[in-house]
Amino acid sequence: MESPDSVRVAVNIRPLISAELLHGCTDCITVLPGEPQVQIESHAFTYDYVYGGAGSPSFAIYDDCVAPLIDALFHGYNATVLAYGQTGSGKTYTMGTNYTGEGSNGGIIPKVMDSIFRRVETMKHSTEFLMRVSFIEIFKEEVFDLLDSHQASLSKVEGASLPKPTGPGRPPIQIREAGNGGITLSGVTEAEVRTKEEMASNLARGSLSRATGSTNMNSQSSRSHAIFTISMEQKKIASCLSGVNDDTADDILCAKLHLVDLAGSERAKRTGANGMRFKEGLLALGNVISALGDEKKRKEGGHVPYRDSKLTRLLQDSLGGNSKTVMIACVSPADTNAEETLNTLKYANRARNIQNKAVVNRDPMASQLQAMRSQIEQLQAELLFYRGDGNASFDELQILKHKVSLLEASNGELRQELQERRLTSEQLAQRALDAQVEKDKLVTKIELVRNGKSWDEIDFNQNQDFDLMKTYLLKIQELEGELIRVKSLSSSKCKRISDCIDEDEDEDETSKDLLFSSGNDYSSSDEIEDNEKELEHSTLQEKLDLELMELDKRLEQKEAEMKRFTSSDTSVLRQHYEKKVIELELEKKALQKEIDQLRQNLANISSPSDVGAQKLREEYLHKLNVLESQVAELKKKQDAQAQLLRQKQRSDEAAKRLQEEIQRIKSEKVQLQQKIKQESEQFRLWKASREKEVHQLKKEGRRNEYEMHKLLAQNQRQKMVLQRKTEEAAMDTKRLKELLESRKASSREASSAGNGNGPGVQAILQTVEHELEVTVRVHEVRSEYEHQVEERAKMAREVSRLKEESEILKHSELRDYHETMSAEARNSRIFALENMLAATSSTLVAMASQLSEAEERERTFSGRGRWNHVRSLGDARHIMNHLFNLASSSRCSLRDKEVHCREKDAEMKDLNEKVVVLSGLTRQLAAEKAALTREVKLKVGFISYWC
Numbered sequence: 022m023e024s025p026d027s028v029r030v031a032v033n034i035r036p037l038i039s040a041e042l043l044h045g046c047t048d049c050i051t052v053l054p055g056e057p058q059v060q061i062e063s064h065a066f067t068y069d070y071v072y073g074g075a076g077s078p079s080f081a082i083y084d085d086c087v088a089p090l091i092d093a094l095f096h097g098y099n100a101t102v103l104a105y106g107q108t109g110s111g112k113t114y115t116m117g118t119n120y121t122g123e124g125s126n127g128g129i130i131p132k133v134m135d136s137i138f139r140r141v142e143t144m145k146h147s148t149e150f151l152m153r154v155s156f157i158e159i160f161k162e163e164v165f166d167l168l169d170s171h172q173a174s175l176s177k178v179e180g181a182s183l184p185k186p187t188g189p190g191r192p193p194i195q196i197r198e199a200g201n202g203g204i205t206l207s208g209v210t211e212a213e214v215r216t217k218e219e220m221a222s223n224l225a226r227g228s229l230s231r232a233t234g235s236t237n238m239n240s241q242s243s244r245s246h247a248i249f250t251i252s253m254e255q256k257k258i259a260s261c262l263s264g265v266n267d268d269t270a271d272d273i274l275c276a277k278l279h280l281v282d283l284a285g286s287e288r289a290k291r292t293g294a295n296g297m298r299f300k301e302g303l304l305a306l307g308n309v310i311s312a313l314g315d316e317k318k319r320k321e322g323g324h325v326p327y328r329d330s331k332l333t334r335l336l337q338d339s340l341g342g343n344s345k346t347v348m349i350a351c352v353s354p355a356d357t358n359a360e361e362t363l364n365t366l367k368y369a370n371r372a373r374n375i376q377n378k379a380v381v382n383r384d385p386m387a388s389q390l391q392a393m394r395s396q397i398e399q400l401q402a403e404l405l406f407y408r409g410d411g412n413a414s415f416d417e418l419q420i421l422k423h424k425v426s427l428l429e430a431s432n433g434e435l436r437q438e439l440q441e442r443r444l445t446s447e448q449l450a451q452r453a454l455d456a457q458v459e460k461d462k463l464v465t466k467i468e469l470v471r472n473g474k475s476w477d478e479i480d481f482n483q484n485q486d487f488d489l490m491k492t493y494l495l496k497i498q499e500l501e502g503e504l505i506r507v508k509s510l511s512s513s514k515c516k517r518i519s520d521c522i523d524e525d526e527d528e529d530e531t532s533k534d535l536l537f538s539s540g541n542d543y544s545s546s547d548e549i550e551d552n553e554k555e556l557e558h559s560t561l562q563e564k565l566d567l568e569l570m571e572l573d574k575r576l577e578q579k580e581a582e583m584k585r586f587t588s589s590d591t592s593v594l595r596q597h598y599e600k601k602v603i604e605l606e607l608e609k610k611a612l613q614k615e616i617d618q619l620r621q622n623l624a625n626i627s628s629p630s631d632v633g634a635q636k637l638r639e640e641y642l643h644k645l646n647v648l649e650s651q652v653a654e655l656k657k658k659q660d661a662q663a664q665l666l667r668q669k670q671r672s673d674e675a676a677k678r679l680q681e682e683i684q685r686i687k688s689e690k691v692q693l694q695q696k697i698k699q700e701s702e703q704f705r706l707w708k709a710s711r712e713k714e715v716h717q718l719k720k721e722g723r724r725n726e727y728e729m730h731k732l733l734a735q736n737q738r739q740k741m742v743l744q745r746k747t748e749e750a751a752m753d754t755k756r757l758k759e760l761l762e763s764r765k766a767s768s769r770e771a772s773s774a775g776n777g778n779g780p781g782v783q784a785i786l787q788t789v790e791h792e793l794e795v796t797v798r799v800h801e802v803r804s805e806y807e808h809q810v811e812e813r814a815k816m817a818r819e820v821s822r823l824k825e826e827s828e829i830l831k832h833s834e835l836r837d838y839h840e841t842m843s844a845e846a847r848n849s850r851i852f853a854l855e856n857m858l859a860a861t862s863s864t865l866v867a868m869a870s871q872l873s874e875a876e877e878r879e880r881t882f883s884g885r886g887r888w889n890h891v892r893s894l895g896d897a898r899h900i901m902n903h904l905f906n907l908a909s910s911s912r913c914s915l916r917d918k919e920v921h922c923r924e925k926d927a928e929m930k931d932l933n934e935k936v937v938v939l940s941g942l943t944r945q946l947a948a949e950k951a952a953l954t955r956e957v958k959l960k961v962g963f964i965s966y967w968c
């Protein structure tokens with residue numbers, strides 16, 4: 022009978038209300054005519070149904086979406102209608118939660134009531150119906166019973182910030198998980214209703230007690246999540262069963278329809294609804310929808326955080342469970358609400374991916390009930406027997422005795438099992454504690470990393486951690502094995518005790534085996550710390566859930582036992598037996614008295630020879646015999662009654678013991694629930710801190726990347742400058758060599774032409790010209806070399822600074838690296854470096870211009886016009902002498918220059934080596950950064966995977 026049903030999603034767009042029109046709001050939602058598609062801004066979404074705007078009229082919601090659910094309800098399926106949306110978007114209006122019973126306000130709930138009772142009316146000849154309603158609200162993460170008579174006096178809460186009364190007058194309802202995995206509310210009022218009017222009055226009564234307040238957007242805003250539940254049990258009437266399949270003849274179909282009106286989903290700030298904790302429920306609902314809506318996670322069987330809030334626990338069956346569900350996303354078309362509307366639409370879109378698995382809810386206890394009924398009948402027959410004065414045998418009494426002994430035996434077994442469970446529970450608690458200790462250690466380690474411990478130190482501890490992980494995983498496996506053992510033990514016992522084990526258990530076992538095998542797979546893999554932690558948490562949660570389920574099952578069994586004890590109204594029975602014993606006693610006394618009287622009469626008969634007296638005597642003796650046998654009979658009866666009374670007393674004591682055990686199980690359960698709550702809270706905190714940490718690491722990673730890019734670019738620039746300078750230095754050296762060569766040649770020429778005139782003078786002039794050029798060049802080269810020396814010194818400084826930087830980057834801790842002061846210092850250093858580079862470039866530019874000037878001068882000197890300035894030979898000689906002097910001094914300086922050149926070459930070599938070292942460091946840094954980024958990505962991946 023199982024079939025996967027997607028959650029169907031409808032969007033209801035209400036018209037602009039007068040307040041919005043007054044504010045000049047415009048419609049920002051477009052509905053594609055004839056298509057269930059809405060468009061807002063640049064986003065388009067497709068749903069199962071769209072109402073309002075250009076879509077279908079709103080009144081059609083019931084026929085399209087809800088009527089099929091009513092059909093399903095009558096066929097034994099659970100169903101849910103859930104209204105979601107921001108405040109003032111029309112949830113209450115659409116659901117009709119504030120229906121008072123008069124007329125029809127067009128909402129879904131009045132139509133549901135109408136439809137159910139019309140249908141019941143047509144089926145009443147063939148089917149018996151038992152209908153109950155409950156109405157609860159979730160306010161500040163507590164569940165309250167809106168139909169509880171204590172609450173009748175509660176008035177509406179004025180203003181969203183006023184708290185509702187709590188305490189003894191308004192006790193919160195506890196959520197309990199039934200053995201079959203269903204959720205029940207212990208002690209909630211389930212009012213039996215027979216007519217539509219009765220149902221409506223319950224709804225109106227509950228609505229009056231609901232928490233409402235005034236917000237900026239809705240004067241009558243619901244500040245709590247309300248769930249109106251209609252439970253329906255139906256059974257075919259025996260006389261109408263001819264021809265009906267025997268298997269289903271005794272079926273009792275029990276189904277529930279939840280009508281959910283959630284509180285507004287908007288951000289509290291905008292509406293002024295501060296201090297409300299319904300957000301927690303909505304947030305958890307969003308997480309549940311995300312987890313169920315994500316196909317990948319669903320296929321992988323990821324953890325669905327139902328336990329994060331009361332709302333999600335209560336809607337556990339409606340979302341991804343045994344229910345047919347329709348979600349109605351209510352939106353306002355006003356452009357001022359566009360952002361919230363978009364959020365609602367996204368939320369609703371995700372909900373469409375949720376797959377439910379609705380099954381027909383046949384009462385699993387129907388057969389057991391039948392057995393109990395026959396037991397009651399049998400007991401009643403027994404009672405009749407003892408009330409009457411028939412002489413029937415004591416077979417029934419023997420049967421009763423046998424039953425009591427059976428019950429006592431089963432009770433003993435249960436007690437033993439309970440003891441075992443208690444032991445297991447203690448062991449589990451111990452293990453949970455151990456896990457917590459390990460967790461704390463890991464958290465401390467993370468803290469150490471964050472607080473600046475170097476990677477080397479962490480690496481040093483890595484082996485230890487790995488061992489820790491291994492022991493940890495071993496523990497988990499051990500725990501899982503034990504759980505399987507306990508579960509199999511429990512199921513075999515249950516089989517023996519009550520013969521009522523579901524097929525579901527096998528399914529559970531299979532799924533658990535799967536879980537364990539996946540756990541083993543996992544343990545064999547070498548995952549990172551976060552993954553381990555998340556898995557550990559979900560395994561622990563699942564284990565605790567299983568524990569809780571087991572306890573619930575146990576509790577149910579005990580309660581059923583208890584019911585069996587109490588079903589045959591023991592006090593009445595006891596009173597009857599006691600009365601009977603007294604009656605028998607009285608009767609016995611009366612008979613005894615009669616016997617005594619007869620004996621006296623017998624003794625008074627004086628003459629035994631008298632025939633009359635003889636006859637009378639015989640008559641008396643006969644009567645005496647009869648009476649004595651009657652007394653004996655009565656005595657027997659009295660003994661039997663007394664035995665029965667003792668038996669009853671024993672069973673009363675057994676019931677008392679059972680009651681105590683129930684109490685103990687209950688308190689254990691409460692403890693377990695608290696433990697689960699604590700565990701999930703701790704995990705939530707851990708997760709939040711991890712997320713924060715990852716966020717910081719990401720930020721740091723980005724900063725590192727930026728720094729790296731900057732340093733790399735700088736390094737590249739420096740390399741280029743260095744290369745250029747090296748080339749220039751090589752060029753200069755070459756040019757210097759050429760100059761030296763030409764100077765040598767000119768001196769040779771000068772010495773060979775020293776004795777002649779004419780051409781000799783010309784040669785001298787040529788020499789002078791050469792000398793001049795040489796001088797100019799020498800000057801230029803000198804200045805150039807001076808610049809070079811300066812530049813190289815600067816470069817050397819830069820290189821050593823860069824090296825320092827690299828050292829800092831390599832060894833400094835992440836935290837220091839990201840402190841603002843440190844970043845500022847780095848920035849200023851980089852800025853200084855850049856300035857220096859700029860200065861070097863400008864020097865080079867200046868040098869280039871100087872060079873071009875020198876070349877220009879050279880050109881001028883080599884031109885004809887220069888000869889006009891050398892008027893006489895004397896001048897020329899004078900100049901020549903001067904030049905000779907200059908040449909000799911320049912020769913010396915050239916030698917110096919050569920030495921300098923060699924020195925510079927050595928320096929250049931040094932510099933090149935440093936550059937190589939620097940590049941190595943840069944590569945190392947890049948590798949470290951890549952590793953860091955990989956780690957961050959990995960962590961982000963895992964966190965998003967577990968979210």
Ligand SMILES: Nc1ncnc2c1ncn2[C@@H]1O[C@H](COP(=O)(O)OP(=O)(O)OP(=O)(O)O)[C@@H](O)[C@H]1O
Pocket residue numbers: 034035036038079106107108109110111112113114115239241242243244283284285286351
């Ligand atoms: N389809 C509709 N047609 C006309 N008016 C509507 C419609 N839906 C809602 N309204 C009006 O909008 C206002 C807000 O509606 P309602 O109280 O149902 O919102 P809500 O979503 O339940 O708000 P809250 O979350 O604050 O309880 C009411 O005045 C209601 O009459």
